[in-house]
Amino acid sequence: MNKTELIKMALRLRVAEPWLILDDTMVFGVKLPDEEIAYCCVMGNNGEHYGLAVYVGTLGLTHFINQLRGSALGYVSPLAIRSINCDFEKASDTNLSKTEKEEVRRIAKESGIGLKRSQGYPEFISYDGGRVMEELDERSSDQLYAAMRATVTLSDMIRKMTEFELKLRGFDRGDTYPYPWGGKLIPLLTPRSDGGYDWTTMRTPAALDPSEMAIPLSEAARKELDPLPRLGVYECRAVSLPAPLKIEGGVLYPPMLMVIERLSGMIMPIKFTDNGGDKGLADLLDNYVEALRERGSLPAQIVVDDPLTERVFADLCRQLGIRLEKVDELPNLDDAFDFMVREFMSH
Numbered sequence: 001m002n003k004t005e006l007i008k009m010a011l012r013l014r015v016a017e018p019w020l021i022l023d024d025t026m027v028f029g030v031k032l033p034d035e036e037i038a039y040c041c042v043m044g045n046n047g048e049h050y051g052l053a054v055y056v057g058t059l060g061l062t063h064f065i066n067q068l069r070g071s072a073l074g075y076v077s078p079l080a081i082r083s084i085n086c087d088f089e090k091a092s093d094t095n096l097s098k099t100e101k102e103e104v105r106r107i108a109k110e111s112g113i114g115l116k117r118s119q120g121y122p123e124f125i126s127y128d129g130g131r132v133m134e135e136l137d138e139r140s141s142d143q144l145y146a147a148m149r150a151t152v153t154l155s156d157m158i159r160k161m162t163e164f165e166l167k168l169r170g171f172d173r174g175d176t177y178p179y180p181w182g183g184k185l186i187p188l189l190t191p192r193s194d195g196g197y198d199w200t201t202m203r204t205p206a207a208l209d210p211s212e213m214a215i216p217l218s219e220a221a222r223k224e225l226d227p228l229p230r231l232g233v234y235e236c237r238a239v240s241l242p243a244p245l246k247i248e249g250g251v252l253y254p255p256m257l258m259v260i261e262r263l264s265g266m267i268m269p270i271k272f273t274d275n276g277g278d279k280g281l282a283d284l285l286d287n288y289v290e291a292l293r294e295r296g297s298l299p300a301q302i303v304v305d306d307p308l309t310e311r312v313f314a315d316l317c318r319q320l321g322i323r324l325e326k327v328d329e330l331p332n333l334d335d336a337f338d339f340m341v342r343e344f345m346s347h
Contacts, residue, residue: 001138001141001142001144001145003141004107005145006124006136006141006144006145007103007104007107007122008107008111008113009145009148009149009152010086010088010122010124010148011104011107011108011111011113011115011122012113012148012152013052013086013122013148013151013152013155014050014088014116014119014120014122015113015114015116016151016152016155016156017044017050017155018042018052018151018152018154018155018158019042019043019044019045019050020045021155021158021159021166022042022045022158022171023042023045023046023173024041024042024043024045024177025173025175025176025177026042026171026172026173027039027040027041027177027178027184027186027204028040028154028170028171028186028187028188028189029186029187029188029189029202030146030147030150030151030188030189031188031189031190031191032056032142032143032146032147033142033146033191036056036057036143037056037057037188037202038054038055038056038060038143038146038147039054039055039056039060039061039064039178039186039204040052040053040054040055040147040150040151041053041054041055041064042151043087049087049088049119050087050088050119051085051086051087051088052085052086052147052148052151053083053084053085054083054084054085054143054144054147055082055083056084056143058205058207058208059082059208059213060082060083061178061204061205061207062207062208062213063080063081063082063083064082064083064177064178065177065178065180065207066080066207066306066307066308067080067081067082068177069306069307070306077238077239077240077306077308078127078129078130078132078240078253079129079130079238079239079240079253079255079276079280079281079308080129080306080308081127081129082127082128082129082277083126083127084124084125084126084127084136084140084143084144084147085123085124085125085126085127085144086122086123086124086144086148087122087123087125088116088119088120088121088122088123089119089121089123090118090119090120090121091120091121094121094123095123095134096121096123101121104121104122124136124141124144125250126140126250128276128277129255129276129277129278129280129281130240130252130253130254130255130276130277130280131247131250131251131252131253131275131276131277131280132244132250132251132252132253133249133250134249134250135249135250146191150189150191150197153189153196153197154187154189154197157199158171169187169199169201170185170186170187170188170201170202171186171187172185178204179204180206180207181206181207182203182204182205182206182207183203183204183206184203184204185201185202185203186201186202186203186204187199187200187201187202188200188201188202210307210308210310210311210314211310211314211315211318213311214311214314214315214318215278215281215282215284215285215311215312215314215315216315217285217289217315217316217319217320221289222319222320224293225289225292225293225298225320226320228292228296228297228298229297229298230297230298230299230300230321230322231297231298231299231300232261232262232263232297232299232300232301233261233262233263233299233300233301233302233303234259234260234261234262234268234299234301234302234303235259235260235262235303235304235330235332235333236257236258236259236260236302236303236304236309236312236313236333237257237258237304237305237306237309237330237333237337238255238256238257238258238281238284238306238308238309238312239255239256239257239258239337240253240254240255240256241253241254241256241272241344242340242341242344242345243344245274252274252275252276253276254272254273254274254280255272255273255275255276255280255281255283255284256270256271256272256273256284257270257284257287257288257309257312258270258333258336258337258340259288259291260332260333260336262303262332265332267336268291268295269291270284270287270288270291271287271290272287273287281308281311281312284312285312285313285316288312288316289316298320298322299322300322300323301322301323301324301325302317302322302323302324302325303325303326303327303330304324304325304326304327304330305326305327305328305329305330305333310324310326
């Protein structure tokens with residue numbers, strides 16, 4: 001999808017203002033041309049930030065659910081966010097260059113679509129596990145366009161519906177976000193050949209278990225580590241460095257592992273990586289394996305408190321017979337992370 005058409009559709013979305021009716025719990029599905037389901041979350045019902053976040057497939061929905069878990073605990077790691085967004089910003093707040101803002105104004109004028117004065121400039125952003133890209137690839141552009149187009153049509157369809165009618169069609173304002181165990185009833189919009197949409201309903205799938213998305217431990221690493229003794233309990237968390245690095249087309253919040261030996265409180269040094277997404281998580285596992293090799297021992301038990309870190313360690317623990325425990329919180333790691341952030345901000 002070319003940039004001009006993407007901007008046009010975003011401007012139509014801004015005019016449609018679906019957030020006047022939908023809140024961010026009222027997720028709906030859009031069937032994409034490749035038959036994947038895009039799970040769409042409209043933002044802005046509280047009047048603060050307008051936008052649309054798109055999570056593609058069961059994997060995308062899983063990331064959305066895990067992101068919500070982080071929000072409930074008061075912190076969402078950049079590593080947990082995997083979505084394609086259209087966010088609307090004020091002219092004074094947008095990251096768009098002067099030339100890009102002029103392009104938006106030109107497209108708005110030529111297409112006869114009014115440019116909203118408040119938060120009217122669209123920004124297209126791909127969030128991929130610490131990597132925040134302001135230039136979308138072709139596939140992400142197509143997916144976001146399809147989701148925005150469906151949302152614009154949906155906005156017209158629901159404008160005169162009562163709350164009761166919305167509930168019958170799959171929108172339940174009194175309900176919560178999609179459940180981790182699946183089964184939430186949501187609307188599903190399927191495009192027709194005439195340009196319209198069939199509106200049916202569907203049940204959301206269960207979120208993928210971290211073991212189903214585990215970062216694989218190589219056979220060579222398993223053979224090398226397996227003879228080592230198992231000693232101690234280690235608390236672990238995948239986090240990102242607080243300060244982003246500028247990369248081509250966006251920024252990266254570098255992933256790293258925080259590892260604390262429970263009994264002594266000593267922090268095990270692990271290198272960070274300059275990759276995001278699943279490649280970044282694979283790098284974290286490789287860096288941890290290197291640290292174990294240098295240490296000459298394995299943990300007897302690893303304790304984690306989030307699904308992302310569980311993904312990093314699930315296969316390693318399975319193959320090496322290390323006990324992996326999931327808990328609700330790890331205060332030692334909270335303190336260590338807060339200290340790291342303060343140190344970064346003081347320099």
